[in-house]
Amino acid sequence: MTPAWNHNRICSLLNIEFPVIQGGMVYNSGARLVAAVANSGGMGLLGSGSMRPDLLRDQIRKAKTLTEKPFGINLPLLYSNSPENMKVALEEGIRVFFTSAGSPKRAIAPLKKAGCVVVHVAASAALAKKCEDAGCDAVVVEGFEAGGHNGREELTTMVLVPECVQSLKIPIIAAGGIACGKQMLAAMALGADAVQIGSRFAITQESSGHDNYKKAVVEAGSQDTHLVLKKHVPVRLLQNSFRDEIMELENRGASREKLFEALGTGRARAGMLHGDLKKGELEIGQVAGLINDVPTVAEFMTRLLAEYELAKAGLCKL
Ligand SMILES: Cc1cc2nc3c(=O)[nH]c(=O)nc-3n(C[C@H](O)[C@H](O)[C@H](O)COP(=O)(O)O)c2cc1C
Numbered sequence: 001m002t003p004a005w006n007h008n009r010i011c012s013l014l015n016i017e018f019p020v021i022q023g024g025m026v027y028n029s030g031a032r033l034v035a036a037v038a039n040s041g042g043m044g045l046l047g048s049g050s051m052r053p054d055l056l057r058d059q060i061r062k063a064k065t066l067t068e069k070p071f072g073i074n075l076p077l078l079y080s081n082s083p084e085n086m087k088v089a090l091e092e093g094i095r096v097f098f099t100s101a102g103s104p105k106r107a108i109a110p111l112k113k114a115g116c117v118v119v120h121v122a123a124s125a126a127l128a129k130k131c132e133d134a135g136c137d138a139v140v141v142e143g144f145e146a147g148g149h150n151g152r153e154e155l156t157t158m159v160l161v162p163e164c165v166q167s168l169k170i171p172i173i174a175a176g177g178i179a180c181g182k183q184m185l186a187a188m189a190l191g192a193d194a195v196q197i198g199s200r201f202a203i204t205q206e207s208s209g210h211d212n213y214k215k216a217v218v219e220a221g222s223q224d225t226h227l228v229l230k231k232h233v234p235v236r237l238l239q240n241s242f243r244d245e246i247m248e249l250e251n252r253g254a255s256r257e258k259l260f261e262a263l264g265t266g267r268a269r270a271g272m273l274h275g276d277l278k279k280g281e282l283e284i285g286q287v288a289g290l291i292n293d294v295p296t297v298a299e300f301m302t303r304l305l306a307e308y309e310l311a312k313a314g315l316c317k318l
Pocket of ligand 1: 022023025026028047048049050074076099100101121142145146147148149175176177178179198199200202272284285286
């Protein structure tokens with residue numbers, strides 16, 4: 001670990017060099033991305049939300065061939081195969097779990113018993129406090145600028161992080177709207193111990209997202225994403241005909257059944273993994289407007305940390 005970060009609570013907790021977490025992302029964070037982040041000194045998380053247990057096992061084994069550094073998994077708790085995915089990850093020796101989408105209460109006992117670090121993703125200070133009380137080692141607090149599924153609270157990272165810092169003792173990882181060193185510095189200035197980055201890592205060479213999806217994000221502006229399905233399962237999506245169709249139905253007051261019928265199945269796989277830009281679901285955050293290239297993870301990490309140091313030096317001058 002470099003001297004600059006050796007007192008950082010998240011670096012010590014996760015045994016990583018830099019306080020940078022690559023958020024677990026369906027159809028994007030497979031073994032290649034996770035290993036590249038680990039090899040660059042951050043914490044990579046496999047996106048188990050889009051993996052059946054056999055695929056998750058393969059991806060854990062593959063990542064181990066690509067890095068000797070620690071890595072973990074993101075485990076959304078609401079899917080029917082979540083218990084099986086947890087079992088597989090434990091069998092394969094994973095000891096870092098970032099849980100999300102649900103309450104961490106029930107998952108925490110077996111994970112702690114197995115000696116795991118458990119971090120949960122929260123979209124409000126109230127849920128973040130519940131995570132601390134339930135025994136989580138740290139919490140990701142995610143503003144609704146973020147890509148992917150969001151809380152219903154619609155709180156921004158700028159408001160959520162300091163609110164959580166006031167009331168929590170465990171380390172806080174800021175997420176939502178962070179894609180460059182200046183934003184990382186701002187999050188740390190608000191009191192975060194580390195940052196979790198999703199969208200920016202989705203648009204790297206090593207992400208398993210389709211090239212069409214990456215190109216669409218590079219061409220997008222910051223106003224090209226919208227939060228849809230706010231009353232049901234809020235998710236931030238890039239503009240395309242699929243998203244327009246969902247928004248139009250919502251605006252017309254369509255029932256839950258009608259909305260889910262229009263959603264269909266396999267839309268996220270079609271959009272992000274297979275590159276169907278019309279009918280597919282393209283999850284990405286507001287930072288799409290700041291994403292203008294598709295670097296390797298190593299290039300991005302070097303850039304991120306250099307920008308961070310430059311921004312810090314600039315502030316000192318002020
Ligand atoms: C394409 C995509 C897929 C995501 N999938 C998941 C997921 O499966 N589980 C989860 O907890 N968060 C998921 N997220 C959220 C990220 O882990 C991360 O918290 C978020 O992207 C941070 O905000 P940012 O996009 O502004 O960097 C996803 C985000 C994106 C962009």
